[in-house]
Amino acid sequence: MQLPLSVLTALESLVNPLLRQAILQEGAATAAFKKLQGSCIEFQVSGLNLQLRMQVAEDGFYFYRQGEAPADAWILASAQDYLKMATSKNANQILFGPNVSVGGNTHLLEVLQELLAGLGLDTQELITRAAGPLPLASIQAGFNQLLQLGERLTLSASEDIKSYLDDEAGVLPGKDSWHVAEDALHELRLDVDRLEARINLLEKQLQPIAGEK
């Protein structure tokens, strides 16, 4: 899956004016931005097979869908985790937590976080602005609902299978029934053996009589 090019240019138009304004104020963000210059960070979204490359230049961030040179750092996370990182005060914990994979020069990711923190952005407002009238809470709720739906479907399917197996198991003979049937079969074999022996004895008794005739 690839993002449309128009989304990339729209993202640049949204992000870069804010970045340049913040950089002019010569705060913590400026120092972090200088450290990032010239680097390329790749963001991969798990589940969607989506990637986004961010090239950091002197005048801002530039986004691409693909690139042949390896990125300086990369991060693999679900869309939900990206959203959490963007809106949480403990983004570092999520970044280096068990659900997110990182690689390359991971220090660049920390510097990126410092930069974002230094910008003092109201990420919720930004996301709301980018997403249109849909409030951020609805986006988060939407992700949660999708996940819950997935879980419910999986649970329902496994319950159905178990119920089916139980029903089918009910018509099969139980352990005791097998023993009873086994005993009955053994008795029947013994009866057949006795009958065979009886027939042989009668045949022997009949042979002299048949010979006299």
Next chain:
Amino acid sequence: MTQEQQDKTTHFGYQEVPVEEKVKRVAGVFDSVATKYDLMNDMMSMGIHRLWKKFTLELSGVRKGHKVLDIAGGTGDLTMQFSRLVGEEGEVILADINASMLKVGRDRLLDKGYGGNIRFVQANAEALPFPDNHFDVITIAFGLRNVTDKDKALKDMARILKPGGRLLVLEFSKPTNPLMSKAYDLYSFTALPLMGKLLAGDSDSYRYLAESIRMHPDQETLKEMMINAGLSDVEYHNMTSGVVALHRGFKL
């Protein structure tokens, strides 16, 4: 015009002109539009030209340390972006035959703080003043249709590419959809010259633009030309229903 004269003519839009005159006429067009070039690009393409160029960058494979040549680079859109990608260790050369366009490009890039890894060269695409096997990537965006001898230019680009290097040609082409083709004709021959007149005070140059697009080779023909110039694995990508095509070839 005699047969001999006809043999030495080429097209300037829909007009047949002597070969030596085409260069002057094209120069006249770009001298006229240079100061309004970026504005007109945005207006005519409704900003879509930025997406076409972004796609070109994605397919260029440019990385840190590369040497890149941007031919007919004009006002430096692609050069600016290449400059970011190649870093301090790399080099980007913005080449254009037209001094007015080159000046606008240089001023624009310097004003934006670019310059460390960029050089500016006035050069003719048919006789590029660079050594053999020199560049990792060469691009020519919306410039090839203005070149008089395209085969000669393509051969020279292949000459100066490093083995493994790639040439990208971004150019207007033939729409693949008949409905789009009709809409495009109407837009090109009516709206563009009018826009040119209102915004740049020059409708003739924008009429030339529309005509020159129609005289440019179509996708398959240009692909063959690139193969004949010595490039391999040539492929093209249509954008906006074939209104623009990006051709890419490799020197193996």
